[in-house]
Amino acid sequence: MPFSSILQFIVSGVTVGATYGLTALGFTMIYNTTGIINFAQGEFVMLGGMLAVFSMKWGGLPLPVAVPLSVLLVTAVGVGVDRLTIRPMRGRPTVSLVIVTIGVAILLRGGAMLLFGKDTHSLPPFSEGPAIPIGGAALLPQSIWVLGITLAVLVAMKLFFDRTITGKAMLACACDRKAASLMGINVDVMVTVSFAFSALVGALGGVILAPITLTAYDVGILLGLKGFAACILGGLGNPFGAVAGGLIIGVLESLGAGFLSSGYKDAIAFVILLALLFLRPSGLFGKASADRV
Amino acid sequence: MLRVKNLQVHYGMIHALRSVSVHVKEKEIVALIGGNGAGKTSLLTAVSGLIRTTSGEVALDGSDVTKEKADRIVRKGIAHVPEGRHVFKPLSVEDNLLLGAYHRFTWRTASVIRGEIERVYALFPVLGERRKQPAGTLSGGEQQMLVIGRALLSHPKVLLLDEPSMGLAPKVIREIFEHVARLRAERGMTILLVEQNARAALSIADRGYVLETGRVVLQGSSEELLANRDVQRAYLGRDAER
Ligand SMILES: Nc1ncnc2c1ncn2[C@@H]1O[C@H](COP(=O)(O)OP(=O)(O)OP(=O)(O)O)[C@@H](O)[C@H]1O
Ligand SMILES: [Mg+2]
Numbered sequence: 001m002p003f004s005s006i007l008q009f010i011v012s013g014v015t016v017g018a019t020y021g022l023t024a025l026g027f028t029m030i031y032n033t034t035g036i037i038n039f040a041q042g043e044f045v046m047l048g049g050m051l052a053v054f055s056m057k058w059g060g061l062p063l064p065v066a067v068p069l070s071v072l073l074v075t076a077v078g079v080g081v082d083r084l085t086i087r088p089m090r091g092r093p094t095v096s097l098v099i100v101t102i103g104v105a106i107l108l109r110g111g112a113m114l115l116f117g118k119d120t121h122s123l124p125p126f127s128e129g130p131a132i133p134i135g136g137a138a139l140l141p142q143s144i145w146v147l148g149i150t151l152a153v154l155v156a157m158k159l160f161f162d163r164t165i166t167g168k169a170m171l172a173c174a175c176d177r178k179a180a181s182l183m184g185i186n187v188d189v190m191v192t193v194s195f196a197f198s199a200l201v202g203a204l205g206g207v208i209l210a211p212i213t214l215t216a217y218d219v220g221i222l223l224g225l226k227g228f229a230a231c232i233l234g235g236l237g238n239p240f241g242a243v244a245g246g247l248i249i250g251v252l253e254s255l256g257a258g259f260l261s262s263g264y265k266d267a268i269a270f271v272i273l274l275a276l277l278f279l280r281p282s283g284l285f286g287k288a289s290a291d292r293v
Numbered sequence: 294m295l296r297v298k299n300l301q302v303h304y305g306m307i308h309a310l311r312s313v314s315v316h317v318k319e320k321e322i323v324a325l326i327g328g329n330g331a332g333k334t335s336l337l338t339a340v341s342g343l344i345r346t347t348s349g350e351v352a353l354d355g356s357d358v359t360k361e362k363a364d365r366i367v368r369k370g371i372a373h374v375p376e377g378r379h380v381f382k383p384l385s386v387e388d389n390l391l392l393g394a395y396h397r398f399t400w401r402t403a404s405v406i407r408g409e410i411e412r413v414y415a416l417f418p419v420l421g422e423r424r425k426q427p428a429g430t431l432s433g434g435e436q437q438m439l440v441i442g443r444a445l446l447s448h449p450k451v452l453l454l455d456e457p458s459m460g461l462a463p464k465v466i467r468e469i470f471e472h473v474a475r476l477r478a479e480r481g482m483t484i485l486l487v488e489q490n491a492r493a494a495l496s497i498a499d500r501g502y503v504l505e506t507g508r509v510v511l512q513g514s515s516e517e518l519l520a521n522r523d524v525q526r527a528y529l530g531r532d533a534e535r
Contacts, residue, residue: 165398168388172381178343179379181363182372184396184447 004136017250022205023227024242026198033194042224043108048206049215078199229273235283300349324494327504341373372449382429393446413442434465491528
Protein backbone atom coordinates (compact mmCIF):
# COMPACT_ATOMS: atom_id res chain seq x y z
CA MET A 1 0.00 0.00 0.00
CA PRO A 2 1.43 3.39 -0.95
CA PHE A 3 2.48 5.74 1.80
CA SER A 4 0.01 8.38 0.68
CA SER A 5 -2.94 6.05 1.32
CA ILE A 6 -1.64 5.21 4.78
CA LEU A 7 -1.31 8.91 5.44
CA GLN A 8 -4.83 9.41 4.20
CA PHE A 9 -6.14 6.78 6.60
CA ILE A 10 -4.32 8.47 9.42
CA VAL A 11 -5.69 11.90 8.50
CA SER A 12 -9.29 10.66 8.36
CA GLY A 13 -8.71 8.61 11.49
CA VAL A 14 -7.50 11.66 13.38
CA THR A 15 -10.55 13.62 12.28
CA VAL A 16 -13.06 11.00 13.33
CA GLY A 17 -10.98 10.25 16.42
CA ALA A 18 -11.23 13.90 17.45
CA THR A 19 -15.01 13.61 17.59
CA TYR A 20 -14.66 10.45 19.70
CA GLY A 21 -12.42 12.58 21.85
CA LEU A 22 -15.09 15.26 22.12
CA THR A 23 -17.64 12.64 23.10
CA ALA A 24 -15.14 11.34 25.64
CA LEU A 25 -14.74 14.86 27.04
CA GLY A 26 -18.49 14.91 27.58
CA PHE A 27 -18.23 11.68 29.54
CA THR A 28 -15.33 13.13 31.52
CA MET A 29 -17.26 16.22 32.52
CA ILE A 30 -20.13 14.29 34.09
CA TYR A 31 -17.87 11.60 35.51
CA ASN A 32 -15.72 14.21 37.24
CA THR A 33 -18.72 15.76 38.95
CA THR A 34 -20.87 12.75 39.74
CA GLY A 35 -18.85 9.59 39.23
CA ILE A 36 -21.54 8.54 36.75
CA ILE A 37 -20.85 7.21 33.26
CA ASN A 38 -23.57 8.90 31.25
CA PHE A 39 -24.59 6.45 28.56
CA ALA A 40 -26.83 9.08 26.97
CA GLN A 41 -23.70 10.98 25.93
CA GLY A 42 -23.82 9.52 22.41
CA GLU A 43 -27.41 10.70 22.07
CA PHE A 44 -26.33 14.27 22.83
CA VAL A 45 -23.96 13.92 19.87
CA MET A 46 -26.71 12.51 17.68
CA LEU A 47 -29.13 15.26 18.71
CA GLY A 48 -26.52 17.92 17.93
CA GLY A 49 -26.27 16.78 14.34
CA MET A 50 -29.96 16.01 13.85
CA LEU A 51 -31.30 19.23 15.35
CA ALA A 52 -28.94 21.23 13.14
CA VAL A 53 -30.08 19.29 10.06
CA PHE A 54 -33.74 19.79 10.82
CA SER A 55 -33.56 23.41 11.84
CA MET A 56 -32.17 23.97 8.35
CA LYS A 57 -34.67 21.67 6.67
CA TRP A 58 -37.81 22.60 8.53
CA GLY A 59 -36.92 26.00 9.91
CA GLY A 60 -35.14 27.18 6.79
CA LEU A 61 -32.33 28.53 8.96
CA PRO A 62 -28.88 29.13 7.52
CA LEU A 63 -26.06 26.93 8.80
CA PRO A 64 -24.40 29.62 10.99
CA VAL A 65 -27.69 29.97 12.89
CA ALA A 66 -28.70 26.31 12.86
CA VAL A 67 -25.45 25.12 14.46
CA PRO A 68 -25.45 27.32 17.57
CA LEU A 69 -29.21 26.87 17.91
CA SER A 70 -28.82 23.12 17.91
CA VAL A 71 -26.00 23.25 20.44
CA LEU A 72 -28.14 25.43 22.71
CA LEU A 73 -31.15 23.13 22.38
CA VAL A 74 -29.08 20.07 23.24
CA THR A 75 -27.61 21.90 26.23
CA ALA A 76 -31.18 22.46 27.40
CA VAL A 77 -31.86 18.76 26.86
CA GLY A 78 -28.85 18.00 29.08
CA VAL A 79 -30.29 20.19 31.84
CA GLY A 80 -33.66 18.47 31.39
CA VAL A 81 -32.10 15.02 31.65
CA ASP A 82 -30.50 15.98 34.96
CA ARG A 83 -33.59 17.64 36.41
CA LEU A 84 -36.06 14.97 35.36
CA THR A 85 -34.08 11.78 35.79
CA ILE A 86 -30.88 12.24 37.78
CA ARG A 87 -31.88 14.72 40.46
CA PRO A 88 -34.94 12.74 41.59
CA MET A 89 -32.62 9.73 42.01
CA ARG A 90 -30.11 11.67 44.12
CA GLY A 91 -28.45 9.58 46.77
CA ARG A 92 -28.98 6.29 44.95
CA PRO A 93 -25.99 4.09 44.15
CA THR A 94 -23.95 5.07 41.11
CA VAL A 95 -24.92 1.86 39.31
CA SER A 96 -28.61 2.77 39.46
CA LEU A 97 -27.87 6.19 38.03
CA VAL A 98 -25.83 4.69 35.21
CA ILE A 99 -28.76 2.44 34.36
CA VAL A 100 -31.03 5.48 34.36
CA THR A 101 -28.78 7.08 31.75
CA ILE A 102 -29.13 3.96 29.58
CA GLY A 103 -32.90 4.40 29.79
CA VAL A 104 -32.56 8.07 28.89
CA ALA A 105 -30.46 7.11 25.87
CA ILE A 106 -33.14 4.72 24.62
CA LEU A 107 -35.79 7.37 25.16
CA LEU A 108 -33.87 10.09 23.31
CA ARG A 109 -33.08 7.74 20.42
CA GLY A 110 -36.71 6.62 20.16
CA GLY A 111 -37.91 10.21 20.32
CA ALA A 112 -35.52 11.23 17.57
CA MET A 113 -36.71 8.35 15.40
CA LEU A 114 -40.37 9.29 15.81
CA LEU A 115 -39.69 12.97 15.22
CA PHE A 116 -37.12 12.83 12.43
CA GLY A 117 -37.63 9.42 10.83
CA LYS A 118 -35.04 6.81 10.00
CA ASP A 119 -33.32 8.50 7.09
CA THR A 120 -29.69 9.43 6.98
CA HIS A 121 -28.85 13.12 6.70
CA SER A 122 -25.91 15.34 6.12
CA LEU A 123 -24.97 18.92 6.94
CA PRO A 124 -23.07 21.16 4.53
CA PRO A 125 -19.45 21.77 5.55
CA PHE A 126 -18.82 24.82 7.74
CA SER A 127 -16.54 26.45 5.21
CA GLU A 128 -16.14 26.08 1.47
CA GLY A 129 -12.82 25.42 -0.12
CA PRO A 130 -10.72 22.70 -1.63
CA ALA A 131 -9.10 19.92 0.35
CA ILE A 132 -5.64 20.80 1.59
CA PRO A 133 -2.95 18.41 0.34
CA ILE A 134 -0.47 17.17 2.93
CA GLY A 135 2.15 14.72 1.71
CA GLY A 136 -0.15 13.05 -0.77
CA ALA A 137 -3.15 12.91 1.55
CA ALA A 138 -6.03 15.36 1.52
CA LEU A 139 -7.24 17.25 4.57
CA LEU A 140 -10.81 18.49 4.30
CA PRO A 141 -11.49 22.00 5.61
CA GLN A 142 -14.12 20.43 7.85
CA SER A 143 -11.40 18.31 9.46
CA ILE A 144 -9.66 21.50 10.48
CA TRP A 145 -12.87 22.64 12.14
CA VAL A 146 -13.10 19.31 13.94
CA LEU A 147 -9.51 19.41 15.17
CA GLY A 148 -9.68 23.08 16.12
CA ILE A 149 -12.87 22.75 18.12
CA THR A 150 -11.68 19.59 19.84
CA LEU A 151 -8.44 21.27 20.82
CA ALA A 152 -10.27 24.36 22.07
CA VAL A 153 -12.67 22.31 24.20
CA LEU A 154 -9.81 20.23 25.56
CA VAL A 155 -7.79 23.26 26.61
CA ALA A 156 -10.84 24.97 28.09
CA MET A 157 -11.74 21.91 30.10
CA LYS A 158 -8.22 21.29 31.33
CA LEU A 159 -7.96 24.90 32.50
CA PHE A 160 -11.40 24.71 34.06
CA PHE A 161 -10.64 21.68 36.24
CA ASP A 162 -7.04 22.66 37.05
CA ARG A 163 -7.30 26.39 37.52
CA THR A 164 -10.76 27.45 38.58
CA ILE A 165 -12.33 26.97 41.96
CA THR A 166 -15.61 26.00 40.30
CA GLY A 167 -13.82 23.19 38.46
CA LYS A 168 -12.28 22.00 41.70
CA ALA A 169 -15.64 22.23 43.42
CA MET A 170 -17.07 19.96 40.73
CA LEU A 171 -14.32 17.43 41.32
CA ALA A 172 -15.08 17.66 45.02
CA CYS A 173 -18.73 16.78 44.36
CA ALA A 174 -17.70 13.52 42.72
CA CYS A 175 -15.28 12.62 45.55
CA ASP A 176 -17.62 13.28 48.41
CA ARG A 177 -21.01 14.95 48.06
CA LYS A 178 -21.52 15.47 51.77
CA ALA A 179 -18.16 17.05 52.36
CA ALA A 180 -18.70 19.20 49.26
CA SER A 181 -21.96 20.56 50.62
CA LEU A 182 -20.21 21.28 53.94
CA MET A 183 -17.88 23.55 51.93
CA GLY A 184 -20.89 25.56 50.81
CA ILE A 185 -20.99 23.93 47.39
CA ASN A 186 -24.49 23.47 46.02
CA VAL A 187 -24.04 19.96 44.70
CA ASP A 188 -27.33 19.86 42.77
CA VAL A 189 -26.39 22.96 40.82
CA MET A 190 -22.93 21.58 40.05
CA VAL A 191 -24.42 18.36 38.71
CA THR A 192 -26.82 20.31 36.50
CA VAL A 193 -23.96 22.42 35.20
CA SER A 194 -21.95 19.31 34.39
CA PHE A 195 -24.86 17.85 32.41
CA ALA A 196 -25.31 21.14 30.57
CA PHE A 197 -21.61 21.34 29.68
CA SER A 198 -21.32 17.77 28.57
CA ALA A 199 -24.46 18.02 26.44
CA LEU A 200 -22.96 21.15 24.91
CA VAL A 201 -19.67 19.42 24.18
CA GLY A 202 -21.50 16.38 22.81
CA ALA A 203 -23.67 18.51 20.53
CA LEU A 204 -20.60 20.36 19.26
CA GLY A 205 -19.13 17.00 18.31
CA GLY A 206 -22.37 16.08 16.57
CA VAL A 207 -22.61 19.21 14.44
CA ILE A 208 -18.98 19.22 13.36
CA LEU A 209 -19.04 15.53 12.51
CA ALA A 210 -22.30 15.57 10.54
CA PRO A 211 -20.77 17.11 7.38
CA ILE A 212 -18.17 14.33 7.31
CA THR A 213 -19.87 11.11 8.31
CA LEU A 214 -23.62 11.68 7.86
CA THR A 215 -26.03 11.45 10.75
CA ALA A 216 -29.19 9.55 11.65
CA TYR A 217 -31.32 8.89 14.71
CA ASP A 218 -29.18 5.90 15.72
CA VAL A 219 -25.60 7.15 15.36
CA GLY A 220 -25.48 7.85 19.08
CA ILE A 221 -25.07 4.22 20.09
CA LEU A 222 -21.77 3.67 18.33
CA LEU A 223 -20.45 7.17 18.99
CA GLY A 224 -21.30 6.82 22.66
CA LEU A 225 -19.62 3.46 22.99
CA LYS A 226 -16.54 4.64 21.14
CA GLY A 227 -16.36 7.77 23.24
CA PHE A 228 -16.62 5.55 26.30
CA ALA A 229 -13.85 3.31 24.95
CA ALA A 230 -11.75 6.44 24.44
CA CYS A 231 -12.32 7.44 28.07
CA ILE A 232 -11.30 4.06 29.37
CA LEU A 233 -8.27 4.04 27.07
CA GLY A 234 -7.15 7.44 28.30
CA GLY A 235 -8.02 6.89 31.94
CA LEU A 236 -11.45 8.01 33.16
CA GLY A 237 -11.64 11.59 34.34
CA ASN A 238 -8.56 12.87 32.55
CA PRO A 239 -9.37 15.30 29.68
CA PHE A 240 -6.04 14.79 27.87
CA GLY A 241 -6.44 11.05 28.14
CA ALA A 242 -9.97 11.28 26.75
CA VAL A 243 -8.87 13.08 23.61
CA ALA A 244 -5.73 10.98 23.16
CA GLY A 245 -7.85 7.86 23.57
CA GLY A 246 -10.27 9.15 20.94
CA LEU A 247 -7.48 9.89 18.49
CA ILE A 248 -5.88 6.47 19.00
CA ILE A 249 -9.17 4.68 18.45
CA GLY A 250 -10.01 6.81 15.41
CA VAL A 251 -6.64 6.13 13.77
CA LEU A 252 -6.59 2.40 14.54
CA GLU A 253 -10.11 2.11 13.26
CA SER A 254 -9.28 3.90 10.05
CA LEU A 255 -6.11 1.87 9.49
CA GLY A 256 -7.96 -1.32 10.33
CA ALA A 257 -10.64 -0.51 7.81
CA GLY A 258 -7.97 0.21 5.22
CA PHE A 259 -5.72 -2.79 5.79
CA LEU A 260 -8.21 -5.43 6.79
CA SER A 261 -11.73 -4.69 5.75
CA SER A 262 -14.12 -1.88 6.49
CA GLY A 263 -16.37 -4.53 7.98
CA TYR A 264 -14.07 -4.73 11.00
CA LYS A 265 -14.03 -1.00 11.55
CA ASP A 266 -16.51 -0.80 14.39
CA ALA A 267 -15.21 -3.93 16.06
CA ILE A 268 -11.80 -2.39 16.64
CA ALA A 269 -12.93 0.02 19.33
CA PHE A 270 -14.52 -2.82 21.24
CA VAL A 271 -11.56 -5.11 20.96
CA ILE A 272 -9.48 -2.29 22.43
CA LEU A 273 -12.07 -1.65 25.12
CA LEU A 274 -12.23 -5.29 26.17
CA ALA A 275 -8.47 -5.73 26.10
CA LEU A 276 -8.04 -2.67 28.29
CA LEU A 277 -10.67 -3.66 30.78
CA PHE A 278 -8.79 -6.92 31.23
CA LEU A 279 -5.23 -5.64 31.13
CA ARG A 280 -5.18 -2.07 32.36
CA PRO A 281 -8.47 -0.84 33.79
CA SER A 282 -6.98 2.50 34.86
CA GLY A 283 -6.24 3.37 31.22
CA LEU A 284 -3.03 4.17 29.38
CA PHE A 285 -2.61 7.55 31.01
CA GLY A 286 -4.56 6.93 34.18
CA LYS A 287 -2.74 7.10 37.49
CA ALA A 288 -3.34 4.30 39.90
CA SER A 289 -5.73 5.87 42.36
CA ALA A 290 -4.08 7.63 45.25
CA ASP A 291 -6.37 6.29 47.89
CA ARG A 292 -5.04 5.13 51.13
CA VAL A 293 -7.38 3.39 53.46
CA MET B 294 -23.80 31.67 70.18
CA LEU B 295 -25.10 28.22 69.14
CA ARG B 296 -28.34 27.05 70.69
CA VAL B 297 -29.99 23.70 70.01
CA LYS B 298 -33.46 23.31 71.48
CA ASN B 299 -35.54 20.12 71.79
CA LEU B 300 -34.01 18.61 68.71
CA GLN B 301 -35.49 15.33 67.45
CA VAL B 302 -34.05 13.17 64.69
CA HIS B 303 -35.46 9.99 63.20
CA TYR B 304 -33.97 7.57 60.70
CA GLY B 305 -37.09 5.77 59.56
CA MET B 306 -38.23 3.98 62.71
CA ILE B 307 -35.05 4.70 64.65
CA HIS B 308 -35.41 7.58 67.09
CA ALA B 309 -31.81 8.81 67.18
CA LEU B 310 -32.27 12.09 69.09
CA ARG B 311 -35.04 12.53 71.66
CA SER B 312 -35.45 16.18 72.43
CA VAL B 313 -31.84 17.24 72.87
CA SER B 314 -30.99 20.75 74.04
CA VAL B 315 -27.42 21.97 73.97
CA HIS B 316 -25.81 25.37 73.81
CA VAL B 317 -22.34 26.75 73.23
CA LYS B 318 -21.38 30.26 74.27
CA GLU B 319 -18.90 32.46 72.48
CA LYS B 320 -15.26 31.32 72.82
CA GLU B 321 -16.32 28.26 74.73
CA ILE B 322 -15.17 24.68 74.15
CA VAL B 323 -18.04 22.33 74.89
CA ALA B 324 -17.53 18.56 74.87
CA LEU B 325 -20.26 16.15 73.91
CA ILE B 326 -19.45 12.66 75.12
CA GLY B 327 -21.24 9.35 74.89
CA GLY B 328 -20.83 5.77 73.71
CA ASN B 329 -21.37 4.24 70.30
CA GLY B 330 -24.75 5.02 68.84
CA ALA B 331 -25.58 7.61 71.49
CA GLY B 332 -26.51 10.15 68.82
CA LYS B 333 -23.48 12.44 68.85
CA THR B 334 -22.93 12.37 65.10
CA SER B 335 -26.66 12.73 64.52
CA LEU B 336 -26.65 15.92 66.56
CA LEU B 337 -23.79 17.47 64.58
CA THR B 338 -25.15 16.44 61.18
CA ALA B 339 -28.55 17.85 62.11
CA VAL B 340 -26.98 21.15 63.19
CA SER B 341 -24.93 21.47 59.99
CA GLY B 342 -27.92 20.65 57.80
CA LEU B 343 -26.73 17.31 56.42
CA ILE B 344 -29.78 15.51 57.77
CA ARG B 345 -33.34 16.65 58.31
CA THR B 346 -34.67 17.10 61.80
CA THR B 347 -38.11 15.97 62.88
CA SER B 348 -38.65 18.86 65.24
CA GLY B 349 -36.75 21.32 67.38
CA GLU B 350 -34.67 24.35 66.67
CA VAL B 351 -31.10 25.27 65.88
CA ALA B 352 -30.18 28.92 66.23
CA LEU B 353 -26.91 30.69 65.52
CA ASP B 354 -26.54 34.11 67.14
CA GLY B 355 -30.26 34.07 67.68
CA SER B 356 -31.22 33.46 64.06
CA ASP B 357 -32.98 30.24 63.18
CA VAL B 358 -31.08 27.95 60.77
CA THR B 359 -33.03 24.74 61.37
CA LYS B 360 -34.53 24.41 57.90
CA GLU B 361 -31.51 25.58 55.94
CA LYS B 362 -29.48 23.23 53.77
CA ALA B 363 -25.86 22.39 54.54
CA ASP B 364 -24.39 24.59 51.83
CA ARG B 365 -26.28 27.60 53.25
CA ILE B 366 -25.48 26.87 56.87
CA VAL B 367 -21.72 26.97 56.36
CA ARG B 368 -22.18 30.46 54.90
CA LYS B 369 -23.93 31.51 58.10
CA GLY B 370 -20.89 30.47 60.12
CA ILE B 371 -21.16 26.85 61.21
CA ALA B 372 -18.25 24.69 60.03
CA HIS B 373 -18.62 20.95 60.50
CA VAL B 374 -15.57 18.68 60.52
CA PRO B 375 -17.31 15.36 59.96
CA GLU B 376 -16.63 12.01 61.54
CA GLY B 377 -14.18 10.06 59.41
CA ARG B 378 -12.55 13.29 58.17
CA HIS B 379 -13.79 13.22 54.56
CA VAL B 380 -10.87 14.86 52.80
CA PHE B 381 -11.21 15.15 49.02
CA LYS B 382 -8.75 12.33 48.41
CA PRO B 383 -7.63 12.86 44.81
CA LEU B 384 -7.33 16.64 45.20
CA SER B 385 -4.15 18.20 46.52
CA VAL B 386 -3.80 19.37 50.11
CA GLU B 387 -3.82 22.94 48.83
CA ASP B 388 -7.00 22.45 46.79
CA ASN B 389 -8.70 20.91 49.81
CA LEU B 390 -7.88 24.01 51.81
CA LEU B 391 -8.93 26.28 48.98
CA LEU B 392 -12.32 24.59 48.82
CA GLY B 393 -12.76 25.38 52.50
CA ALA B 394 -12.99 29.01 51.38
CA TYR B 395 -15.23 28.14 48.42
CA HIS B 396 -18.19 30.22 49.49
CA ARG B 397 -16.16 33.39 49.91
CA PHE B 398 -13.88 32.95 46.92
CA THR B 399 -13.98 35.72 44.31
CA TRP B 400 -11.34 37.44 42.21
CA ARG B 401 -11.03 40.04 44.90
CA THR B 402 -10.69 37.71 47.89
CA ALA B 403 -8.36 35.25 46.13
CA SER B 404 -5.14 36.78 47.41
CA VAL B 405 -6.45 37.17 50.94
CA ILE B 406 -7.45 33.51 50.90
CA ARG B 407 -3.98 32.53 49.67
CA GLY B 408 -2.61 34.33 52.69
CA GLU B 409 -4.98 32.47 55.01
CA ILE B 410 -3.89 29.16 53.50
CA GLU B 411 -0.31 30.12 54.36
CA ARG B 412 -1.45 30.75 57.93
CA VAL B 413 -2.88 27.24 58.05
CA TYR B 414 0.52 25.96 56.89
CA ALA B 415 2.12 27.93 59.70
CA LEU B 416 -0.28 26.27 62.12
CA PHE B 417 0.26 22.78 60.64
CA PRO B 418 3.70 22.83 58.98
CA VAL B 419 3.35 19.24 57.75
CA LEU B 420 0.48 20.37 55.50
CA GLY B 421 2.72 23.01 53.96
CA GLU B 422 5.34 20.39 53.18
CA ARG B 423 2.74 18.29 51.41
CA ARG B 424 0.72 21.01 49.76
CA LYS B 425 0.93 19.47 46.27
CA GLN B 426 0.30 15.92 47.40
CA PRO B 427 -3.12 14.25 46.96
CA ALA B 428 -4.92 14.48 50.29
CA GLY B 429 -5.66 10.75 50.19
CA THR B 430 -1.96 10.00 50.67
CA LEU B 431 -1.75 11.80 54.04
CA SER B 432 -1.69 9.87 57.30
CA GLY B 433 -4.79 9.87 59.49
CA GLY B 434 -3.43 12.57 61.79
CA GLU B 435 -2.40 14.75 58.86
CA GLN B 436 -5.83 14.33 57.29
CA GLN B 437 -7.39 15.42 60.57
CA MET B 438 -5.25 18.56 60.56
CA LEU B 439 -6.24 19.15 56.95
CA VAL B 440 -9.97 19.00 57.61
CA ILE B 441 -9.62 21.29 60.62
CA GLY B 442 -7.64 23.74 58.48
CA ARG B 443 -10.20 23.43 55.71
CA ALA B 444 -13.00 24.24 58.15
CA LEU B 445 -11.11 27.29 59.47
CA LEU B 446 -10.94 28.69 55.94
CA SER B 447 -14.71 29.03 55.88
CA HIS B 448 -14.37 31.68 58.64
CA PRO B 449 -16.69 29.90 61.03
CA LYS B 450 -18.29 31.40 64.10
CA VAL B 451 -18.69 27.90 65.49
CA LEU B 452 -16.59 24.83 64.76
CA LEU B 453 -18.19 21.38 65.11
CA LEU B 454 -15.62 18.61 65.50
CA ASP B 455 -16.75 14.99 65.30
CA GLU B 456 -14.31 12.55 66.92
CA PRO B 457 -11.06 14.11 65.76
CA SER B 458 -9.14 11.44 67.70
CA MET B 459 -10.74 8.50 65.92
CA GLY B 460 -8.21 5.90 64.81
CA LEU B 461 -5.15 7.94 65.79
CA ALA B 462 -2.14 7.04 67.94
CA PRO B 463 -2.08 8.51 71.48
CA LYS B 464 0.75 10.89 70.63
CA VAL B 465 -1.10 12.22 67.59
CA ILE B 466 -4.32 12.53 69.58
CA ARG B 467 -2.51 14.70 72.13
CA GLU B 468 -1.19 16.89 69.34
CA ILE B 469 -4.64 17.32 67.78
CA PHE B 470 -6.21 18.22 71.11
CA GLU B 471 -3.46 20.76 71.77
CA HIS B 472 -4.30 22.34 68.44
CA VAL B 473 -7.99 22.45 69.29
CA ALA B 474 -7.23 24.14 72.60
CA ARG B 475 -4.99 26.64 70.84
CA LEU B 476 -7.71 27.51 68.31
CA ARG B 477 -9.75 28.85 71.17
CA ALA B 478 -6.85 30.40 73.06
CA GLU B 479 -5.27 32.15 70.07
CA ARG B 480 -8.16 32.74 67.70
CA GLY B 481 -11.09 32.88 70.08
CA MET B 482 -12.82 30.04 68.26
CA THR B 483 -16.08 28.63 69.59
CA ILE B 484 -16.03 24.84 69.51
CA LEU B 485 -18.46 21.96 69.97
CA LEU B 486 -16.32 18.85 70.34
CA VAL B 487 -17.79 15.36 70.02
CA GLU B 488 -15.63 12.62 71.49
CA GLN B 489 -15.61 9.08 72.79
CA ASN B 490 -12.25 9.91 74.28
CA ALA B 491 -13.97 11.60 77.21
CA ARG B 492 -10.97 12.37 79.38
CA ALA B 493 -9.05 14.10 76.61
CA ALA B 494 -12.11 16.05 75.51
CA LEU B 495 -13.06 17.19 79.01
CA SER B 496 -9.47 18.17 79.74
CA ILE B 497 -9.63 20.95 77.16
CA ALA B 498 -13.36 21.76 77.43
CA ASP B 499 -15.09 24.26 79.69
CA ARG B 500 -18.32 22.33 79.91
CA GLY B 501 -19.68 19.05 78.73
CA TYR B 502 -22.82 17.10 77.97
CA VAL B 503 -23.23 13.33 78.27
CA LEU B 504 -25.45 11.80 75.64
CA GLU B 505 -27.03 8.37 76.02
CA THR B 506 -29.47 6.76 73.58
CA GLY B 507 -30.49 10.08 72.13
CA ARG B 508 -30.88 11.99 75.41
CA VAL B 509 -28.73 14.37 77.40
CA VAL B 510 -28.40 12.51 80.69
CA LEU B 511 -25.87 14.76 82.37
CA GLN B 512 -24.33 18.17 81.91
CA GLY B 513 -21.98 20.38 83.81
CA SER B 514 -18.55 21.93 83.95
CA SER B 515 -15.66 19.73 82.85
CA GLU B 516 -14.45 19.44 86.45
CA GLU B 517 -17.86 18.30 87.65
CA LEU B 518 -18.13 15.70 84.91
CA LEU B 519 -14.59 14.43 85.46
CA ALA B 520 -15.39 14.04 89.16
CA ASN B 521 -18.78 12.43 88.60
CA ARG B 522 -18.95 8.76 89.63
CA ASP B 523 -21.25 7.70 86.78
CA VAL B 524 -19.10 9.43 84.20
CA GLN B 525 -15.97 7.88 85.66
CA ARG B 526 -17.49 4.42 85.58
CA ALA B 527 -19.03 4.65 82.12
CA TYR B 528 -16.61 6.81 80.16
CA LEU B 529 -13.37 7.20 82.08
CA GLY B 530 -13.28 3.63 83.40
CA ARG B 531 -10.34 2.29 81.56
CA ASP B 532 -8.25 5.39 82.13
CA ALA B 533 -9.11 5.49 85.82
CA GLU B 534 -7.78 2.00 86.44
CA ARG B 535 -4.36 2.94 85.17
N1 LIG C 1 -27.97 6.98 58.28
C1 LIG C 1 -28.54 6.29 59.28
N2 LIG C 1 -29.57 5.46 59.03
C2 LIG C 1 -30.15 4.76 60.02
N3 LIG C 1 -29.78 4.81 61.29
C3 LIG C 1 -28.76 5.61 61.62
C4 LIG C 1 -28.08 6.39 60.63
N4 LIG C 1 -27.11 7.09 61.23
C5 LIG C 1 -27.17 6.76 62.53
N5 LIG C 1 -28.17 5.88 62.78
C6 LIG C 1 -28.54 5.33 64.10
O1 LIG C 1 -28.80 6.42 64.95
C7 LIG C 1 -28.26 6.19 66.24
C8 LIG C 1 -27.29 7.30 66.60
O2 LIG C 1 -26.16 7.22 65.74
P1 LIG C 1 -24.97 8.27 65.75
O3 LIG C 1 -24.13 7.99 64.57
O4 LIG C 1 -25.54 9.62 65.88
O5 LIG C 1 -24.20 7.87 67.08
P2 LIG C 1 -22.79 8.34 67.62
O6 LIG C 1 -23.02 8.79 68.99
O7 LIG C 1 -22.18 9.30 66.70
O8 LIG C 1 -21.98 6.98 67.62
P3 LIG C 1 -20.42 6.73 67.37
O9 LIG C 1 -19.71 7.13 68.59
O10 LIG C 1 -20.33 5.27 67.13
O11 LIG C 1 -20.02 7.52 66.19
C9 LIG C 1 -27.62 4.81 66.17
O12 LIG C 1 -28.54 3.89 66.70
C10 LIG C 1 -27.41 4.56 64.71
O13 LIG C 1 -27.51 3.19 64.42
MG1 LIG D 1 -20.46 9.30 65.60
